[in-house]
Amino acid sequence: xxxxxxxxxxxxxxxxxxxxxxxxxxxxxxxxxxxxxxxxxxxxxxxxxxxxxxxxxxxxxxxxxxxxxxxxxxxxxxxxxxxxxxxxxxxxxxxxxxxxxxxxxxxxxxxxxxxxxxxxxxxxxxxxxxxxxxxxxxxxxxxxxxxxxxxxxxxxxxxxxxxxxxxxxxxxxxxxxxxxxxxxxxxxxxxxxxxxxxxxxxxxxxxxxxxxxxxxxxxxxxxxxxxxxxxxxxxxxxxxxxxxxxxxxxxxxxxxxxxxxxxxxxxxxxxxxxxxxxxxxxxxxxxxxxxxxxxxxxxxxxxxxxxxxxxxxxxxxxxxxxxxxxxxxxxxxxxxxxxxxxx
Ligand SMILES: Nc1nc2c(ncn2[C@@H]2O[C@H](COP(=O)(O)OP(=O)(O)OP(=O)(O)O)[C@@H](O)[C@H]2O)c(=O)[nH]1
Ligand SMILES: [Mg+2]
Numbered sequence: 001x002x003x004x005x006x007x008x009x010x011x012x013x014x015x016x017x018x019x020x021x022x023x024x025x026x027x028x029x030x031x032x033x034x035x036x037x038x039x040x041x042x043x044x045x046x047x048x049x050x051x052x053x054x055x056x057x058x059x060x061x062x063x064x065x066x067x068x069x070x071x072x073x074x075x076x077x078x079x080x081x082x083x084x085x086x087x088x089x090x091x092x093x094x095x096x097x098x099x100x101x102x103x104x105x106x107x108x109x110x111x112x113x114x115x116x117x118x119x120x121x122x123x124x125x126x127x128x129x130x131x132x133x134x135x136x137x138x139x140x141x142x143x144x145x146x147x148x149x150x151x152x153x154x155x156x157x158x159x160x161x162x163x164x165x166x167x168x169x170x171x172x173x174x175x176x177x178x179x180x181x182x183x184x185x186x187x188x189x190x191x192x193x194x195x196x197x198x199x200x201x202x203x204x205x206x207x208x209x210x211x212x213x214x215x216x217x218x219x220x221x222x223x224x225x226x227x228x229x230x231x232x233x234x235x236x237x238x239x240x241x242x243x244x245x246x247x248x249x250x251x252x253x254x255x256x257x258x259x260x261x262x263x264x265x266x267x268x269x270x271x272x273x274x275x276x277x278x279x280x281x282x283x284x285x286x287x288x289x290x291x292x293x294x295x296x297x298x299x300x301x302x303x304x305x306x307x308x309x310x311x312x313x314x315x316x317x318x319x320x321x322x323x324x325x326x327x328x329x330x331x332x333x334x335x336x337x338x339x340x341x342x343x
Contacts, residue, residue, distance in 0.1 A: 006056070006154070006156075007154045008151065008153055009063050009154060011045045011088075011117055011150045012045070012067065012150070013042050013043060013045050013119055014044075014083030014084075015144050016070045016124060016144025016146075017069065017070035018123075018144050019073050019127065019129070020073035020074050021138075021141045022035050022074070022076070022126070022127065023137065033137070034130070034131050034137060035076050035126075037074050038123045038124065038126045039072050039079075039123030041070045041120050041123050042069050042083045042121040042144065043067030043070075044118060045065055045086050045087075045150075046115065047088040047094075047115050048087050048113065049091065053089065053090065053207075054208065055158060055207065056090070056094070056154050065088055067084065067118070069147070070082055070123045070144055079126075082123075085120070090108055094154050095155045097152060099150075099152065105117070117152065120147055121145030121146050121147050124141060124143045124145070125141060127141045158209050159209065161209050161210070161238050162208060162209070162239055164212045167258065171243055171309045171310070172212050175243060179315050203322075206323065238322075239273045239275060239322055240262075241318070242255075242275065245279055246279060246280050246288075246292050273325045275322055276302060277304065277305045278296055278307070279307050281306045281308045305318050
């Protein structure tokens with residue numbers, strides 16, 4: 001089971017522009033000297049860590065990054081325009097690997113870190129450069145150097161911000177599918193190997209990662225050993241989202257089952273902030289909603305949100321509640337040196 005986000009990208013820096021062959025032409029000057037300018041440099045391809053990203057999902061939509069070519073030099077000593085650089089914006093924590101998927105080219109651990117992946121080709125010299133004492137009218141200029149092509153992998157260890165809890169059939173997958181529709185489930189990446197019950201959801205322009213973790217609780221329950229990787233992820237969750245199926249007819253028992261499992265599991269899971277949701281409210285009328293909510297609030301000792309993953313009702317409020325806990329945790333953990341802060 002891997003919580004890794006992977007993306008393969010194709011990069012190419014720009015070629016340099018050709019140098020120019022040209023001679024001065026002015027009134028009263030019969031044989032003007034060479035005045036051909038140099039070609040512009042080709043654009044580079046860089047990677048840079050930026051704020052506000054915590055997945056590689058953008059690279060699902062764009063995999064080719066080609067920087068612009070430099071423009072050729074021109075007469076009257078004019079240098080060609082440089083090609084624009086192109087910058088891959090990646091989250092902090094991204095590793096960049098060579099095509100072999102083993103050689104690490106760069107480990108992007110700090111905010112604002114920049115690494116050059118493909119250098120643009122140099123522009124060629126114009127004939128101005130080739131003037132010598134013996135040759136005052138060189139008919140020679142250099143071509144621009146070609147750009148560099150390269151394929152690299154981006155690899156990011158995903159941090160699950162939210163752990164999704166609930167009995168089988170509570171509606172976890174439905175919730176993930178409904179809330180991650182604008183940003184598709186990570187499992188749908190054509191180029192990743194991920195646990196399927198993991199999704200990226202977005203609310204108010206920020207995204208976070210929700211991981212379905214009941215498998216892990218069942219595992220603990222049966223006394224099976226669990227990988228450190230997995231535990232690490234749960235420990236780093238900012239908040240747990242507990243979905244309780246309001247249509248099961250066994251609301252409080254269902255709730256207790258999960259709470260017992262959390263307590264047995266240990267690893268600080270029961271100290272995590274929790275958002276409790278009464279799900280499948282599309283099956284109930286207002287009276288039933290109010291009644292079940294009251295029951296659940298009394299049992300959980302906290303606020304209960306109402307939601308239907310199927311109809312979408314209440315999902316935004318749930319996402320916002322999760323978001324608030326995530327923001328709070330990130331603020332709390334922000335070091336004095338804010339370079340590691342990851343929104
Ligand atoms: N009426 C209604 N049905 C829902 C809702 N959410 C899920 N369901 C149904 O409940 C059943 C289980 O939904 P899933 O999303 O697969 O539940 P799950 O929690 O992922 O289940 P497991 O993967 O088995 O743990 C499906 O038949 C869904 O169509 C809801 O909000 N309203
Ligand atoms: Mg499911």
